[in-house]
Amino acid sequence: MNIDHTEFIMWMDRIMKRFDILHERVKENNNELFSIDGDQLLDNQDVLQMLKISARSLQRYRSTQKLPYYTISGKLYYKLSDVHQLIRESLTSPRKNHK
Incomplete structure (x- = not known):
């Protein structure tokens, strides 16, 4: 042809x-x-890279309810606005003095 x-x-x-x-x-x-209520959803890897923290620190934020999360099909997601709120709170909270 x-x-x-x-x-x-x-x-x-x-x-x-x-x-x-x-x-x-x-x-x-x-x-x-990957959005909910017009808010972008991030997975664990996205949040770890964004905050430059360890997986254990992220787990601690979840367990202490400092960072809300959603489970969809067995995978964890976070609202971008919640991550921004966590950052704002960490910037405004007083730091503890370690001697």
Whole structure:
């Protein structure tokens, strides 16, 4: 089967337009899956990198209820606004003096 250059370009253009449509749909679905009430959800790795803390510290924030979390399909997520609130609280709370 032979196709000329013009027909090939036309087919490739149609394929690329379909890929663009699919890409937009995937982006929309990802945004829906990783946000709640318009607030972005972060997983453990995102929060660890953002706060530059250890996994144990993050676990401590959860267990002391300093950082609310959500379990979705067995995976932990945090609202970005809750992480920002934790940061604000840690900046305004007095530090303990260690001698």
